[in-house]
Amino acid sequence: MSIYSNIVSAITQQKKLLAILIDPDKFDLKLTSQFADKINKSIITHIFVGGSNVETEVTHQLVSVLKPLTDLPLVLFPGDVTQISKDADAILFLSLISGSYPKYLIEKQIEAVSILKNTNLEVISTGYILIKNGRETIVQKVTDTKPIPTAIHQLIADTAKAGELLGKKLIYLEAVSGAIHPVPLEIINFVKQDLDIPLIVGGGIRSKKQLDDAYKAGADLVVIGTAFEENEDFFNQIKK
Numbered sequence: 525m526s527i528y529s530n531i532v533s534a535i536t537q538q539k540k541l542l543a544i545l546i547d548p549d550k551f552d553l554k555l556t557s558q559f560a561d562k563i564n565k566s567i568i569t570h571i572f573v574g575g576s577n578v579e580t581e582v583t584h585q586l587v588s589v590l591k592p593l594t595d596l597p598l599v600l601f602p603g604d605v606t607q608i609s610k611d612a613d614a615i616l617f618l619s620l621i622s623g624s625y626p627k628y629l630i631e632k633q634i635e636a637v638s639i640l641k642n643t644n645l646e647v648i649s650t651g652y653i654l655i656k657n658g659r660e661t662i663v664q665k666v667t668d669t670k671p672i673p674t675a676i677h678q679l680i681a682d683t684a685k686a687g688e689l690l691g692k693k694l695i696y697l698e699a700v701s702g703a704i705h706p707v708p709l710e711i712i713n714f715v716k717q718d719l720d721i722p723l724i725v726g727g728g729i730r731s732k733k734q735l736d737d738a739y740k741a742g743a744d745l746v747v748i749g750t751a752f753e754e755n756e757d758f759f760n761q762i763k764k
């Protein structure tokens with residue numbers, strides 16, 4: 525079964541999914557084995573790999589070292605086409621639909637085609653929506669895109685729905701890595717009400733309670749990176 529079908533089937537069975545986001549640039553490869561062990565003993569269901577500025581070789585090294593140590597799907601969440609590693613299982617093929625900058629709506633995707641042709645990666649079309657969290661972020665700077673203010677619920681929900689109608693298979697509501705405030709629960713709830721494809725939520729989620737609240741609000745898959753980097757104990761909070 526494809527990774528996407530598994531996501532859909534888990535949701536049908538009312539299972540909630542959790543992805544750990546690993547930034548290859550911040551990861552110490554020497555610790556891969558013990559890190560993989562903690563992942564395997566947790567409720568984590570997916571491993572996302574990606575960052576803002578990572579060279580191909582660094583992503584590739586991490587993926588190839590991690591791959592034999594876990595049965596969980598390794599999914600690329602690339603900040604750029606340079607982060608495509610053929611050894612991963614799938615790639616979130618992101619389009620920044622909250623912005624109007626052609627480079628991140630379609631041009632980078634065109635650039636990726638010739639690289640993807642030489643891989644067997646499962647390509648999962650994903651509408652990526654930046655939500656404002658109070659300060660300018662690296663994603664904003666890199667993509668030259670303004671996030672949608674949280675006050676405009678309808679615009680966020682309509683953007684997500686437009687993504688679905690365009691054929692995206694997933695919608696990702698992103699407060700960005702290290703965000704002070706995660707995507708507000710009422711926004712998750714509002715977007716989810718009218719959406720018929722799986723909803724991913726990430727950015728700024730640092731506690732088990734915030735994770736559970738995001739699920740209750742309607743997130744199908746939550747992505748957490750910083751909490752694992754900053755707080756060793758976080759793995760203990762999400763043990764199987």
Ligand code: 1GP
Nearest residue numbers: 701702726727728749750
């Ligand atoms: C970033 O949504 C992810 O793209 C995860 O964010 O690092 O804040 O958990 P955090």
